[in-house]
Amino acid sequence: MLEWRQKHAFFGILLYIFTTVFVINLMMMKPEDKIWNALFWIIQLFVCVNAVAKSFMQENRGRLLYYYSVVHPRHFILAKLIYNLILMLLMSVISLICCMMFLGNPITNPLYFIGVVMLGGVSLSLVFTMLAAIAAQASQNAALMAIMGFPLIMPVLMLLSSISRSAFEPVLQPGLPGMFMLLGGLDVLVIALALILFPYLWKD
Amino acid sequence: MDVSLTNSIRFACTLKSPKFFAVTFKTCRFAPTFSIGIMAKHWWKILSVIIILYTIIIGLSVKIPIIANNEQTSRNLFYHVPMWIAMYTQFTISVVASVMYLASNDLKKDIWASSAGSIGVFFGLLGFATGSLWATYTWGGTLTDDPKQISTALAILIYLAYLVLRLSFNDLDKRARVSAIFNIFAFALLIPLTYIIPRMVDSLHPGSTSSPGFSKNDTDGTMMRVFYPAMIGWALFSVWLYSLRVRYKKIALKKIIHA
Numbered sequence: 001m002l003e004w005r006q007k008h009a010f011f012g013i014l015l016y017i018f019t020t021v022f023v024i025n026l027m028m029m030k031p032e033d034k035i036w037n038a039l040f041w042i043i044q045l046f047v048c049v050n051a052v053a054k055s056f057m058q059e060n061r062g063r064l065l066y067y068y069s070v071v072h073p074r075h076f077i078l079a080k081l082i083y084n085l086i087l088m089l090l091m092s093v094i095s096l097i098c099c100m101m102f103l104g105n106p107i108t109n110p111l112y113f114i115g116v117v118m119l120g121g122v123s124l125s126l127v128f129t130m131l132a133a134i135a136a137q138a139s140q141n142a143a144l145m146a147i148m149g150f151p152l153i154m155p156v157l158m159l160l161s162s163i164s165r166s167a168f169e170p171v172l173q174p175g176l177p178g179m180f181m182l183l184g185g186l187d188v189l190v191i192a193l194a195l196i197l198f199p200y201l202w203k204d
Numbered sequence: 205m206d207v208s209l210t211n212s213i214r215f216a217c218t219l220k221s222p223k224f225f226a227v228t229f230k231t232c233r234f235a236p237t238f239s240i241g242i243m244a245k246h247w248w249k250i251l252s253v254i255i256i257l258y259t260i261i262i263g264l265s266v267k268i269p270i271i272a273n274n275e276q277t278s279r280n281l282f283y284h285v286p287m288w289i290a291m292y293t294q295f296t297i298s299v300v301a302s303v304m305y306l307a308s309n310d311l312k313k314d315i316w317a318s319s320a321g322s323i324g325v326f327f328g329l330l331g332f333a334t335g336s337l338w339a340t341y342t343w344g345g346t347l348t349d350d351p352k353q354i355s356t357a358l359a360i361l362i363y364l365a366y367l368v369l370r371l372s373f374n375d376l377d378k379r380a381r382v383s384a385i386f387n388i389f390a391f392a393l394l395i396p397l398t399y400i401i402p403r404m405v406d407s408l409h410p411g412s413t414s415s416p417g418f419s420k421n422d423t424d425g426t427m428m429r430v431f432y433p434a435m436i437g438w439a440l441f442s443v444w445l446y447s448l449r450v451r452y453k454k455i456a457l458k459k460i461i462h463a
């Protein structure tokens with residue numbers, strides 16, 4: 001995909017991450033483990049809303065029509081999913097580095113936490129890509145994204161924050177493999193639904 | 205056979221009082237048609253009302269086994285769980301109708317989906333209300349951080365988002381298509397939210413790992429005899445409400461198309 005054109009959007013999100021983390025740093029210098037975890041996932045959520053949601057809004061009608069005539073809708077949504085996934089992974093790494101720099105580093109198990117962050121980035125980007133595709137069809141799509149997206153993404157965030165707790169302190173969590181399976185299952189489900197349903201969304 | 209029966213009854217009535225102006229469905233569209241034949245067609249509606257009345261009266265008066273420290277509050281089983289059954293019935297109707305809409309592009313299917321969605325949300329809210337009322341007296345808080353309560357609240361929120369999404373379109377066909385897609389998404393998340401996650405984590409809810417449910421203690425089957433009819437009764441009642449809503453929406457759609 002030719003989305004590198006929108007460089008300003010990319011650097012805009014970078015700046016967004018930076019300022020958010022800096023504001024948190026000014027307000028509370030070094031937060032505790034639990035608060036650090038919560039803040040990190042909230043930053044991730046809003047970065048995702050900003051980065052991924054724009055992927056359909058910034059296309060104008062003419063270009064969408066062009067894509068429609070050139071590629072099959074299933075290939076189009078697949079390309080969008082992959083692009084947003086890579087973008088979100090990159091953003092996750094950047095926001096993780098920012099958080100570590102400004103808010104201190106309470107993580108005791110870094111490799112595990114990076115893995116969780118990657119998984120979280122994947123899940124967030126997949127769900128929001130599909131939602132952005134739906135919201136792009138409606139008229140006032142910015143507000144709709146929040147209304148539709150937050151209840152849908154909340155279970156994912158709940159799972160993520162409880163999984164990532166193991167990275168901060170050695171706690172015993174019995175259902176850990178099950179939670180990973182559930183997150184992976186949700187991702188597969190979203191991809192499958194997107195591939196099946198997107199051609200219907202693109203009919204006009 | 206039904207038709208001939210009703211006709212003969214009506215004929216007999218008119219013979220007895222020839223001067224009386226009979227208000228039947230032939231003379232007036234809104235006439236009450238309490239004939240046996242028509243009643244027989246709607247037997248399931250009558251059945252649902254009878255079952256619900258039975259479960260309310262018997263549910264309050266039957267002697268129930270005492271389960272752990274729930275004491276008499278276990279009776280909420282008869283009123284709380286059937287709401288979820290009704291909600292699931294409606295959401296299943298809704299998602300099936302949505303798939304049928306995407307396959308056929310028939311606006312009637314969209315009406316089915318949206319009506320079932322709104323009735324399902326109604327029963328979901330009732331189920332949540334009865335559950336949190338119960339929680340107020342047994343868990344000590346109306347809104348607790350119990351995983352079951354949170355995940356059902358989220359599921360209801362998702363479906364409320366579905367209803368809001370429907371409001372934000374002007375074009376009928378577009379609204380039908382986009383909301384059908386979102387509806388399938390919502391149903392795909394409803395199942396893990398209300399069925400898989402609550403079974404993975406520990407909950408205070410009766411029937412979970414740490415607190416006993418009714419099935420082990422109900423050795424006489426007294427609770428079962430009220431509980432299972434209650435589920436069927438409320439599910440039937442929800443289907444009745446759904447059919448009313450479909451009829452209303454169909455008339456509204458007809459007005460929009462003709463105007």
